[in-house]
Amino acid sequence: MASHDILHQTSCVYTSQQNGVVEHKNRHLIETTRTLLIHGLVPQSFWGDVVLTTCYLINRMSSSVLDNKIPHSILFPHELLHPLPLKVFGSTCFVHNFSLGLD
Secondary structure, eight states, X not given: OGGGTOOOOOOOXXXXXXXXXXXXXXXXXXXXXXXXXXXXXXXXXXXXXHHHHHHHHHTTSOBGGGTTBOHHHHHOTTSOSOSSOOOOTTOOOOOSOOSOOOO
């Protein structure tokens, strides 16, 4: 992590004073997930998939904590940010080509 300028911090379990950052990040993840579910008119049964999508999107947005850099680009500087084009969340999609197309 040090080679990527990532500061590894730990905190004591069950001490809310030290878990503020984790609680804030979790709240951000859950609130964004709820927003996607509601505005995308997606059934609650897709909650887990929406959480994964939310995490994917958050890791590809600039962060003020990282001087407006993108977390994914910092960790994986030689990878594409979006290997597949993004679509409007909640829209109907059909798969026509089952290959990844990353050749």
